[in-house]
Amino acid sequence: MATYFVSQGHDEIPRWQEAFKDARLIRPDDLDARLVRGDCVWVMADVPEWPERVGELQRRGAAVGVMTYSPSAAEAFQALESGARAYVHALSPPELLRQARLVIMNQGIWVPPELMAxxxxxxxxxxxxxxxxxxxxxxxxxxxxxxxxxxxxxxxxxxxxxxxxxxxxxxxxxxxxxxxxxxxxxxxxxxxxxxxxxxxxxxxxxx
CATH class of the missing domain: 1.10.10.10 (Winged helix-like DNA-binding domain superfamily/Winged helix DNA-binding domain)
Known part of the structure; x- marks a missing residue:
């Protein structure tokens, strides 16, 4: 199972690579042909119409998480409502990103503790x-x-x-x-x- 980061730009953040050695940064339009059921997909919240894309990926069998540079409870709720199983800060430490992926790959939900309430x-x-x-x-x-x-x-x-x-x-x-x-x-x-x-x-x- 592959791990993808979906972004409009070129967010080649070192800690992503450190967290997931096999991860690929990919543009939204390039993912459709590569996605396999069970893949883990992280969608940046700066992608146009990201809630719709999250819903589509979830329906196709991907374990989906949303990353953002400006976390908020409203956006976290929107992400979960759209079908994401995780909502994380894009600059989170590698260990936290690995923990979030483990949770969503096991059908759990991961949201930062300060936003969960x-x-x-x-x-x-x-x-x-x-x-x-x-x-x-x-x-x-x-x-x-x-x-x-x-x-x-x-x-x-x-x-x-x-x-x-x-x-x-x-x-x-x-x-x-x-x-x-x-x-x-x-x-x-x-x-x-x-x-x-x-x-x-x-x-x-x-x-």
Whole structure:
């Protein structure tokens, strides 16, 4: 499986080469003939109509990530909504780029920690927000665990949750860990999906 960087310019950044020895820098129009299902493709956010291209690559079976020089929560959410499985700063260290590729090649999602809370909040609102939570799943949690879970899903960081609920950040982490265990999820994004109405639809489709 090959690794490609799709860019309009000539972003021959040394750390990309250090991260992925076999990677090829390629222009958008040259990728179509080379792409094989299962390839890893990084699309620069300066490529015209990059969300549409990301969606097309995802439908063709590529593991797609988006790179940018100016990360933002709004753009990260747009990337994930378009079908990308990763959103990274183009100047990230090689080790971080390798980690992101490993995650997306194993069907995971990778977003910088400082943006993840905001992306989760955007996904939560897009799925209907607090008014559409699955009450039977919430019933498994204690009152304080529910408060922490809701604040996290609304897009607040652990530090912000601690301030809102007047508890320590360590306590937030402990409650969040308990929430993850009880609901069988690994991270914030899975928590949103687990408690949203789409969970049942996804479960039914997989049976």
């Amino acid at each position: 905001r992306v989760v909040g955007g996904a939560f609102q897009a799925l209907g927000g607090a008014g559409r939570l699955r009450s039977e799943a919430l019933a498994e949690l204690t009152e304080r665990e529910r408060a922490v879970a809701l604040a996290v899903m609304e897009g607040y960081s652990n530090k912000e949750v601690a301030r809102r609920l007047d508890i320590t950040e360590r306590t937030v982490k402990a409650h969040l860990g308990a929430v993850f265990r009880k609901l069988g999820v690994r991270d914030r994004m899975q928590l949103v999906l687990r408690l949203s109405p789409t969970h049942e639809a996804i479960a039914d489709t997989s049976q």
